[in-house]
Amino acid sequence: xxxxxxxxxxxxxxxxxxxxxxxxxxxxxxxxxxxxxxxxxxxxxxxxxxxxxxxxxxxxxxxxxxxxxxxxxxxxxxxxxxxxxxxxxxxxxxxxxxxxxxxxxxxxxxxxxxxxxxxxxxxxxxxxxxxxxxxxxxxxxxxxxxxxxxxxxxxxxxxxxxxxxxxxxxxxxxxxxxxxxxxxxxxxxxxxxxxxxxxxxxxxxxxxxxxx
DNA sequence: GTACAGATTGAG
DNA sequence: TCAATCTGTACT
Numbered sequence: 001x002x003x004x005x006x007x008x009x010x011x012x013x014x015x016x017x018x019x020x021x022x023x024x025x026x027x028x029x030x031x032x033x034x035x036x037x038x039x040x041x042x043x044x045x046x047x048x049x050x051x052x053x054x055x056x057x058x059x060x061x062x063x064x065x066x067x068x069x070x071x072x073x074x075x076x077x078x079x080x081x082x083x084x085x086x087x088x089x090x091x092x093x094x095x096x097x098x099x100x101x102x103x104x105x106x107x108x109x110x111x112x113x114x115x116x117x118x119x120x121x122x123x124x125x126x127x128x129x130x131x132x133x134x135x136x137x138x139x140x141x142x143x144x145x146x147x148x149x150x151x152x153x154x155x156x157x158x159x160x161x162x163x164x165x166x167x168x169x170x171x172x173x174x175x176x177x178x179x180x181x182x183x184x185x186x187x188x189x190x191x192x193x194x195x196x197x198x199x200x201x202x203x204x205x206x207x208x209x210x211x212x
Numbered sequence: 213g214t215a216c217a218g219a220t221t222g223a224g
Numbered sequence: 225t226c227a228a229t230c231t232g233t234a235c236t
Binding site: 061062063077078080081082152 | 228229230231232233234
């Protein structure tokens with residue numbers, strides 16, 4: 001079962017979407033091949049009240065305006081002058097809420113990639129090390145954008161319509177007991193009230209490969 | 213025209 | 225733990 005996610009998925013309350021994105025698949029078409037990754041870590045940003053949000057206080061700039069689009073659009077921006085970060089707008093038009101995709105698990109469905117990885121893993125003995133090696137490609141927001149070949153050209157892209165990137169439900173159900181909620185990463189500047197809110201969500205099984 | 217952020221990464 | 229790295233952004 002492979003079903004593209006449509007508008008009604010994204011326009012729900014942001015915290016729901018952030019949790020439900022776990023276990024969904026990002027499909028990225030590059031030429032005639034597909035890069036596929038399972039979402040395993042997300043973070044919710046709920047402006048304008050959220051001090052950690054780029055839209056805190058209702059601020060609108062050319063950089064953050066995509067946050068205000070109705071659910072299902074890409075908000076992508078550069079950090080540290082070199083890393084892109086992919087967010088998905090959520091909720092209604094005019095509401096600056098989004099979900100940052102922090103980590104995915106590569107799905108090695110492409111022959112060439114399988115080949116690369118099997119070479120890479122040739123000298124690694126255990127299954128757990130193989131998994132670790134694979135995840136090293138995409139276990140951070142900057143890394144996954146690099147792997148999926150995402151950049152500014154995806155700014156504002158509509159995930160419900162795009163022919164080069166979309167999300168799929170492949171029938172995988174992540175139960176609440178498999179979801180871990182923690183404080184968001186790297187936003188101490190927002191002060192304790194906001195930085196302590198447990199708006200980061202991850203699949204427990206992958207915890208050991210993700211940021212602490 | 214320019215100071216500076218920055219929701220990171222990777223090396224040590 | 226901490227420094228590298230750099231350009232887009234948001235101001236003057």
